[in-house]
Amino acid sequence: xxxxxxxxxxxxxxxxxxxxxxxxxxxxIKVNTTENLIIWRWHNLLYVGVTAFTASLLxxxxxxxxxxxxGQQQQxxxxxxxxxxxxxxxxxxxxxxxxxxxxxxxxVFPLLFSTYQVNIMTTALMYVVLGLGLxxxxxxxxxxxxxxxxxxxxxxxxxxxxNMHYGVGFxxxxxxxxxMAALFGILLGFPVLRLRGDYLAxxxxxxxxxxxxxxxxxxxxxxxxxxxxxxxRPGLFNIQLSMEATLNYQYYLTIAMVLLTIFVIxxxxxxxxxxxxxxxxxxxxxxQAMGIDKTTIKLTAFALGATWAGLxxxxxxxxxxxxxxxxxxFLESAMILCIVVxxxxxxxxxxxxxxxILILLPEYLRAFSDYRMLAFGAILVSMMIFRPQGIVxxxxxxxxSSKDGVP
Amino acid sequence: MEYFLELVFxxxxxGSIYALIALGYTMVYGIIGLINFAHGEIYMIGAFTALIIAxxxxxxxxxxxxxxxxxSIAAVIWSAAYGFTVERVAYxxxxxxxxxxxxxxxxxxxxxxxxxxxLAQTPNFxxxxxxxxxxxxxxxxASMVGATDLAILLVTTVVMVxxxxxxxxxxxxxxxxxxxxxxxMAFLVGVNVDTVISITFIIGSxxxxxxxxxxxxxxxxxxxxxxxxxxxxxxxxxxxxxxGSIPGAVLGSFVxxxxxxxxxxxxxxxxxxxxxxxxLVLILIFRPAGLLGKASIEKV
Numbered sequence: 222x223x224x225x226x227x228x229x230x231x232x233x234x235x236x237x238x239x240x241x242x243x244x245x246x247x248x249x250i251k252v253n254t255t256e257n258l259i260i261w262r263w264h265n266l267l268y269v270g271v272t273a274f275t276a277s278l279l280x281x282x283x284x285x286x287x288x289x290x291x292g293q294q295q296q297x298x299x300x301x302x303x304x305x306x307x308x309x310x311x312x313x314x315x316x317x318x319x320x321x322x323x324x325x326x327x328x329v330f331p332l333l334f335s336t337y338q339v340n341i342m343t344t345a346l347m348y349v350v351l352g353l354g355l356x357x358x359x360x361x362x363x364x365x366x367x368x369x370x371x372x373x374x375x376x377x378x379x380x381x382x383x384n385m386h387y388g389v390g391f392x393x394x395x396x397x398x399x400x401m402a403a404l405f406g407i408l409l410g411f412p413v414l415r416l417r418g419d420y421l422a423x424x425x426x427x428x429x430x431x432x433x434x435x436x437x438x439x440x441x442x443x444x445x446x447x448x449x450x451x452x453x454r455p456g457l458f459n460i461q462l463s464m465e466a467t468l469n470y471q472y473y474l475t476i477a478m479v480l481l482t483i484f485v486i487x488x489x490x491x492x493x494x495x496x497x498x499x500x501x502x503x504x505x506x507x508x509q510a511m512g513i514d515k516t517t518i519k520l521t522a523f524a525l526g527a528t529w530a531g532l533x534x535x536x537x538x539x540x541x542x543x544x545x546x547x548x549x550x551f552l553e554s555a556m557i558l559c560i561v562v563x564x565x566x567x568x569x570x571x572x573x574x575x576x577x578i579l580i581l582l583p584e585y586l587r588a589f590s591d592y593r594m595l596a597f598g599a600i601l602v603s604m605m606i607f608r609p610q611g612i613v614x615x616x617x618x619x620x621x622s623s624k625d626g627v628p
Numbered sequence: 629m630e631y632f633l634e635l636v637f638x639x640x641x642x643g644s645i646y647a648l649i650a651l652g653y654t655m656v657y658g659i660i661g662l663i664n665f666a667h668g669e670i671y672m673i674g675a676f677t678a679l680i681i682a683x684x685x686x687x688x689x690x691x692x693x694x695x696x697x698x699x700s701i702a703a704v705i706w707s708a709a710y711g712f713t714v715e716r717v718a719y720x721x722x723x724x725x726x727x728x729x730x731x732x733x734x735x736x737x738x739x740x741x742x743x744x745x746x747l748a749q750t751p752n753f754x755x756x757x758x759x760x761x762x763x764x765x766x767x768x769x770a771s772m773v774g775a776t777d778l779a780i781l782l783v784t785t786v787v788m789v790x791x792x793x794x795x796x797x798x799x800x801x802x803x804x805x806x807x808x809x810x811x812x813m814a815f816l817v818g819v820n821v822d823t824v825i826s827i828t829f830i831i832g833s834x835x836x837x838x839x840x841x842x843x844x845x846x847x848x849x850x851x852x853x854x855x856x857x858x859x860x861x862x863x864x865x866x867x868x869x870x871x872g873s874i875p876g877a878v879l880g881s882f883v884x885x886x887x888x889x890x891x892x893x894x895x896x897x898x899x900x901x902x903x904x905x906x907x908l909v910l911i912l913i914f915r916p917a918g919l920l921g922k923a924s925i926e927k928v
Contacts, residue, residue, distance in 0.1 A: 239713070240713075242709070243706070243709050243710065243713055244748075246676075246677045246680045246681060246702070246706060247673065247676060247677070247680070247744070247745060247748050247749060248748050250680050250684060251748075251749060251750075252679070252680055252683040252684070252754075255755070257683075257687060259683065259684055259687060265748075359728075363728060365728055365731060365732070367735070412909065412912070412913040413909065413912060413913070415916070416912055416916060419662075419663045419727070419731055420867070420912055420916070422663070422731060423663065423860070423863055423864075423867075423908070424908065424909055424912060426860065427860065427864075427904075427905035427908055427909065428905070428909075430860070430901060430905060431901075431902050431905050431906070434898075434899065434901055434902050435902070438898040438899065551856070552739075555735065555739055558732070558735070559736075562732055591747065592743075592747070594739055594742075594743040595739075595740060595743040595744060595747060597736070597739055598736045598737065598738070598739035598740025598741070598742075598743060599736065599740055600736070601732055601733065601735060601736025601737075601739070601740075602717070602718050602733045602736040602737055602740065605718075605722060605725070605729045605730070605732050605733040605736070606718075606721045606722065606733065609725065609726075609729055
């Protein structure tokens with residue numbers, strides 16, 4: 222039974238009072254320095270207090286629940302029980318029909334909904350591609366890349382510049398964008414991949430900022446903050462398409478891209494490289510001891526992740542027909558990271574669900590769109606604390622010996 | 629020559645601010661081995677608190693010195709409180725989790741705090757009141773160095789000396805050094821590790837708050853985003869000096885500050901941040917342990 226003891230109640234009260242004190246200057250006082258006005262917003266203090274109180278109570282109850290769960294599990298030691306959620310998402314008999322239904326839904330989507338919805342869905346699917354790409358780097362190989370959006374920018378600008386100067390079409394630029402991004406990935410990865418994980422995070426963050434600054438300031442090369450417009454949309458055998466048909470065409474292109482990504486990553490996970498990457502994530506030293514070349518395998522992961530970002534970048538430039546550096550800020554990287562973390566690091570289905578939730582929800586809940594980034598921050602923290610494996614936990618294929626020891 | 633001196637002073641000023649922030653990074657890293665991404669945000673919150681309190685006090689007609697002192701104290705108190713809370717909420721539950729978890733949590737905290745200030749206050753730049761007056765005796769050299777620059781240098785020096793004394797000669801300092809050498813062993817000999825970690829966060833955040841107040845009155849305007857770039861640069865400085873080493877952080881900050889100052893003065897100001905990040909990448913390639921750090925070998 223969950224019980225609210227006096228201690229929990231008192232703790233919640235103290236927490237509430239502490240947060241009311243903590244947020245007092247920022248939440249309550251609002252100054253207008255030009256007109257020398259002060260606005261006191263005492264009602265905010267009440268909101269903070271109530272929120273902190275509830276959050277504290279819920280956390281305490283959750284901890285009780287978790288500890289009891291653990292106690293039960295220890296009693297049943299050795300049965301190798303997995304939670305309903307893991308069983309649910311890893312039973313082919315359940316997941317296959319769901320995937321089939323999902324695929325059907327996405328195929329007929331443009332027939333059922335307006336072009337506006339199709340446009341939003343295309344954006345969401347692009348984030349699925351980006352999320353899956355980052356998943357190779359963060360989820361599978363365990364390398365935290367905070368400058369992922371830089372590779373996305375490389376892809377987008379490759380297409381935009383080639384199209385502007387030489388009139389290169391989408392289909393030629395698509396592989397080129399991927400290759401360019403991969404080259405940049407190797408260029409960055411080569412020197413820094415010898416470093417430990419947290420240094421890597423900050424260097425990739427710095428790299429992302431450098432790319433952004435160069436794009437903003439080197440106007441002769443990238444047209445500066447104004448961006449590049451009139452980028453050709455993807456062609457279909459020189460057939461002239463209406464506006465609606467173009468949007469639908471782009472939607473199906475993105476779907477194809479998502480399917481390709483899923484196919485490649487699925488194949489990758491159980492390949493020699495994939496297993497090496499998982500080993501790298503679990504323990505670098507043990508991985509080296511097993512004879513895996515750490516640098517090569519890290520570079521492979523980095524370049525693979527970058528390639529998908531580059532491909533998505535080309536797609537993005539072609540879809541919007543206009544790009545500028547503002548689309549490639551750190552917040553974008555943070556959002557993609559949030560997709561991967563929320564969905565479940567290493568899990569394909571998880572990343573798809575994560576992307577759809579995080580991109581579609583703010584679109585449909587316009588009223589809350591200001592709070593989007595606030596929510597992303599909170600999601601990152603609370604997922605790490607309460608459910609580090611994400612919505613859909615990724616279980617590696619495992620083999621268990623039978624009871625009497627005969628495999 | 630005068631231009632050169634001006635650049636030197638501006639470099640030293642920048643370096644002092646970086647040092648105040650970098651110390652927080654390096655102390656936290658030394659003790660729990662975590663890059664506290666939210667540290668830049670603590671600095672930003674310090675600047676905001678000072679701005680808010682200073683404006684309120686100004687309106688009640690307090691004299692300038694009193695406003696300056698009270699606003700700075702408020703900034704330190706609230707920043708320390710934020711630092712303490714961030715550790716309790718986002719990092720303490722993750723002790724013993726895989727390395728990536730606290731790092732992601734820290735990034736989340738950083739994004740959360742940025743947007744919290746943006747939503748609760750304003751997304752625009754706010755003018756920061758001039759809290760440090762320009763005395764007359766500085767007139768002859770005013771083109772090279774202002775009163776704020778001198779105040780920054782002075783305050784930073786005093787704070788550094790105090791911090792060194794604290795760490796070298798007090799019981800708390802000893803406990804901090806013990807914890808950073810070996811957390812388990814320190815625990816076994818009776819150091820309350822949780823308290824030490826909290827104290828580290830409180831000290832680091834207070835230093836960042838002082839840096840925030842000083843830089844805000846130097847530049848004259850703040851917004852919710854100032855913590856991000858300042859944070860990355862201070863981290864660069866900490867790595868440059870050898871992360872985990874306190875003298876290293878100070879040295880690294882001055883090297884970074886002077887480099888940036890000369891690069892913007894003689895090359896181009898548009899690429900100011902590019903120099904800092906390139907410097908970071910170069911150090912990590914050629915001397916990953918930093919200028920004063922010791923290379924550690926990971927043992928199984």
